[in-house]
Amino acid sequence: MRHEYDIPRVRWHRPPNKVLLLFVVVLVLLLALARHIWYLEYWRNYRVLTVLWTVTFIAIGIQWLLSWLERPYTVTAEQQEQLDRLNVTVAVPIYNEEPEIVDRTLYSILTQPRLPNRVQVVDDGSEVDYSEVRDWWAAHHSPQVQFGWVWQPNAGKKRAHARAFRGDNDADIFITVDSDTALEHNAIGEGLKPFTDRRVQSVAGIELAANHAENLLVRLKSVNTLIWQFITCSAQNVAGGNVLVNRGTFALYRGDLIRDTLDAYVGETFLGHPVMLGDDSMLTTFALGRGRAVQQPTAACFSMYPETFSHTMRQWVRWMRGSSVRNVWRIRYLSLRSWGWWFTVLPTWWFFAFAALLFAVIADWRQAHGFAISVLYIGAVWGWIIAVRMFAIRRSDQRWLDRLEAYFLVPFAMAWMTVVLRPIRLYGMATVFKQGWVTRGTSVEIASAP
Numbered sequence: 001m002r003h004e005y006d007i008p009r010v011r012w013h014r015p016p017n018k019v020l021l022l023f024v025v026v027l028v029l030l031l032a033l034a035r036h037i038w039y040l041e042y043w044r045n046y047r048v049l050t051v052l053w054t055v056t057f058i059a060i061g062i063q064w065l066l067s068w069l070e071r072p073y074t075v076t077a078e079q080q081e082q083l084d085r086l087n088v089t090v091a092v093p094i095y096n097e098e099p100e101i102v103d104r105t106l107y108s109i110l111t112q113p114r115l116p117n118r119v120q121v122v123d124d125g126s127e128v129d130y131s132e133v134r135d136w137w138a139a140h141h142s143p144q145v146q147f148g149w150v151w152q153p154n155a156g157k158k159r160a161h162a163r164a165f166r167g168d169n170d171a172d173i174f175i176t177v178d179s180d181t182a183l184e185h186n187a188i189g190e191g192l193k194p195f196t197d198r199r200v201q202s203v204a205g206i207e208l209a210a211n212h213a214e215n216l217l218v219r220l221k222s223v224n225t226l227i228w229q230f231i232t233c234s235a236q237n238v239a240g241g242n243v244l245v246n247r248g249t250f251a252l253y254r255g256d257l258i259r260d261t262l263d264a265y266v267g268e269t270f271l272g273h274p275v276m277l278g279d280d281s282m283l284t285t286f287a288l289g290r291g292r293a294v295q296q297p298t299a300a301c302f303s304m305y306p307e308t309f310s311h312t313m314r315q316w317v318r319w320m321r322g323s324s325v326r327n328v329w330r331i332r333y334l335s336l337r338s339w340g341w342w343f344t345v346l347p348t349w350w351f352f353a354f355a356a357l358l359f360a361v362i363a364d365w366r367q368a369h370g371f372a373i374s375v376l377y378i379g380a381v382w383g384w385i386i387a388v389r390m391f392a393i394r395r396s397d398q399r400w401l402d403r404l405e406a407y408f409l410v411p412f413a414m415a416w417m418t419v420v421l422r423p424i425r426l427y428g429m430a431t432v433f434k435q436g437w438v439t440r441g442t443s444v445e446i447a448s449a450p
Contacts, residue, residue, distance in 0.1 A: 005104045008397040010184045010208070010300040012072055025065055028385060052353045057382075059346055060231075064386050067234035072298040073193040083192045087255075088116040089171040093160035094179040095124045101180050101304060103133045108182035110141050114189035116175065118146040120164035125154030156276035156435070157248075162266045171255040176280070180304040181249040182210060191252045191299035201257050202287035204233065204243050204295045205250035208395065210302035213402070217312060218305045223390070223406055223413035230389040232343075233295050239339035241292025244330070248280035250301035253287065261286045270325045276435035278322025285329055288340050297392065316421055320428025321435070351422065380411035 075083065090109055094102060102121075109119055119141070123130060134149045141147040152163055165174060173195065177183065187205060194200045206229060209222040236243045246253075258265075265282060268275040275282075287293040306312040330344040387410040391403065 005107050005182065007104075007108055007182050007184065007302065008395050010206070010298075010396070011394045012298045013392055013394055025068055052356075056350050056353065059350070060386070063235035064231055064389070066238045067231045067389055069238045070230075070234040070295070070297060072190070073196070073294070073296055075193050075196055079193075079196045082196065083189075084114075086172040086192065086195070087118075087170050088173045088175060088188070088192070089118040089120065089164070089168055089255075090116045090175045090177055091161050091164035092119065092121045092177050092179055093124055093157050093164070094121060094126055094130070095154070095157070095160075096126045096128055097179040099128065099130055099133050102130060103136075104182050105177065105179055106133070106137050108184075109177060109188075110137065110145060110147075112183065112188045113186055114192070115142055115144050116188060117144075118168070118171070119148070120168075121149040122160040122163045123149070123151040124157065124160040125152065158266050158268075158276055158279050158282075161279060162262060165258050165262055168255075169259070171258075174253045174255055174258045176248055176251050176253075176283075177301070178249045178303060180210075181207075182302045183250060184300040184302065187250060187299045187301055191250070191296055194294050194296055195252075195254070197292070199291045200241065200294055201254050201291040202243075202246050202284055202293045203252040203299070204246035204284075204293070205252075205299040205301050206295070206297055206393065207247045207249045208300055208302050208393075209305045211304055211307065212398075212406075214305075214307050217309065218307060219406065219409055220413045220416045221305050221312065223387075223409050224417055226390045226406075227387055227410070227413075229295070230297075230392050231386060234297070234389070236339065236343055237295040239343075241294045242288065242338060242340040242343060243293045243295050244284060244288075244340060244343055245281045246284045246287070246293060249303045250299070251280060251283070253283055257287060257290060258283070268325075270328070270432070273433045274435065275322075275325055277318055278326050281322060281326040282329075285326060285333070288330075288334060288338070293340075300393070313424060316424055317428045317431070320425045321432050324429045324432045351425065354418070354422070355426075379414065383410045383414045 092102075092105060092109075106119070106121070109116065121134070130149075138147060138149065150163060152160070161176060168174075173192065175188065175191070183205075191203050191205055194203045207225060209218055209225070211218055212222045213219075233243050233245075261283075265279075265286070268282060284293050306315050327344055327348060330340060334341040334344070384407070387407060390407060390410075
């Protein structure tokens, strides 16, 4: 084999006794609610803002409570035999990725205990020479796997996916893996387990930062992503399988779902403009329209996170442009009786409510600074409380001191999200019609695999 990569192992950490856990979680929520009620009386001049804050707390508290109920899908021996018979295709789109990172991605896919039946790499017009990686894997992949590598003029990630999907009438399951992402040892086997439930149309894997120790910027993004996955996404999963975004880094879909929606996927328009972004959220929305979209916390992957401020901002803008369109489709097409609809509307309301709160406090800073400071320190404490969910998994490449350091960074990560990333969302919404591979330029930005 051309390279050997030491990809970390991930272990799901089961919560403690259910009754004790429920008692502690409910007690924390009641104490926090009492604090908010006291605020309503103490800060009478800011009662409207405090009401918004309290309503938001209640909604987040409910999500936190639901998140503790998440459990991985497990299967019987008979169900495992059924999964083993599934025909699985993995699609890997590439655009200006470092060859060594692509090599690591293919290594992680082609050394799984549960191998896919087909791996299709699509180079979407990169200006990088991948011939060495392509030729090595074409010659050395397992004979059980059909391996393909094609090049096409730059057309965007959706069309790169479509090139891998189109014409594959045998796939029972399609898996999307980003070119900068390494699958954990048993990710495919674990990711397939929820499909024993016929209602499940798509599965989200857990995304972890491969380069988590690179710098503070990566650490902050890693913390925010963990909190989002193990609180928001876990709650959506528990609430009837309503996960809104199956991360494009590693996601699984029923083959019939992909084939039936492929033309709509690549032909999406918004107010007459072609939409090239939001590939993962679009496929998840299709899944929700047909059944359940779930999260499998034992199916993990390791993705390379942006290491510079410029790259981080471009990635975030890209996501916000895609999510702006997707929120419109969810509100329009999902049922008002579904959790997915409410999980879309409420966070949108929170975003604008917090923006209004921030502007109101700034405008009246001389009088409001005491209120603002108390909100900050209470928010930090609340952040540490809910972030306990970060410890739901254990990585073999992290010591307890590394996990403690990440936990310590929680208030700073939340401040980064509030002060920097949320305002950038407004820019993403305002420039929603700018589409394309805006995360990467015409050259490699992350130089090597860890």
